Amino acid sequence: MSEPTLTLVMSLSVRIGPGIPQGDTPQGRRIDYPILGGRFAGPGLVGMVPAGGADYCLERDDGSAVLDARYSLRCDDGAIIEVHNSGLLSMTAKGARLAETSWPIADSEYRCRCAPRFHTEDPRYAWLMLHLFIGTVSYPTADAVWIEIFRVD
Numbered sequence: 082m083s084e085p086t087l088t089l090v091m092s093l094s095v096r097i098g099p100g101i102p103q104g105d106t107p108q109g110r111r112i113d114y115p116i117l118g119g120r121f122a123g124p125g126l127v128g129m130v131p132a133g134g135a136d137y138c139l140e141r142d143d144g145s146a147v148l149d150a151r152y153s154l155r156c157d158d159g160a161i162i163e164v165h166n167s168g169l170l171s172m173t174a175k176g177a178r179l180a181e182t183s184w185p186i187a188d189s190e191y192r193c194r195c196a197p198r199f200h201t202e203d204p205r206y207a208w209l210m211l212h213l214f215i216g217t218v219s220y221p222t223a224d225a226v227w228i229e230i231f232r233v234d
Contacts, residue, residue, distance in 0.1 A: 087231040090214065091123030095130050095152075095226045100138070109141040116152045123230075126206075128156040144177040146170040148195060148218070160203035166228075168195030168218060185220040193218035197230055 096117040103111035119130035134152030141147065148168035155161055172180060176190030195216040199209035216230040 086234045087215070088234055089123065090230045090232050091121050091126050093119060093121040093130060093226075093228040093230070095119035095228065096224055097136065097226055098224070106139070109139050109147075112138045112140060114138060116150070117224075121154055126154075126156065128154055128158075128160075131155050144172055144180075148193075150195075156203075156206070158205075160201060160206055162203070162206055162209060163200045164197055165200075166195050166197040166216070168193060168216075170218070184223050188219055193220075195228065195230075 096119055098115040098117050100112040100114050103113055105111075114136040116130065116132065116134045116136070118132045121128055121130060131153055134150070136148055136150040138149070139147040146169070148166065148170065150164070150166040150168070152164050152166075153161055154164060170191060170193040172186070172191040173189075176186050179186040179190060195218050197214050197216060199206075199214075201207065201209060213233040214230050215233060216228050219227045221227055
């Protein structure tokens, strides 16, 4: 059996709003980050990320965070693609200390990976529902997220 390969499918640049604290749970602290909009592009995929949806984040006591983002993509050709993106952010000890007082922190101080799932009624993009995807997440500024999504082949 051959090893899986990765193919870049799209990159997203998304603006997020300030976190809205939802309270403490036995698993950690819940914070919702509203999605304010953005753009995405990839081979055969171009469009906008409309405002709406959010990342329903769980900041765990160990310094990691579980991401649970739900949002839409509106392709320039009119297609709508719904996204449910689950992820995990982990930080170095230094990164955790830095994050207590400022964000973003240097890319070298954290790792954030995601596993998006897609749903669409548009047959041109039905292939998105037939593959496994993984992605990388970075935070260039306090109100921006950069996501690169790869198909696992």
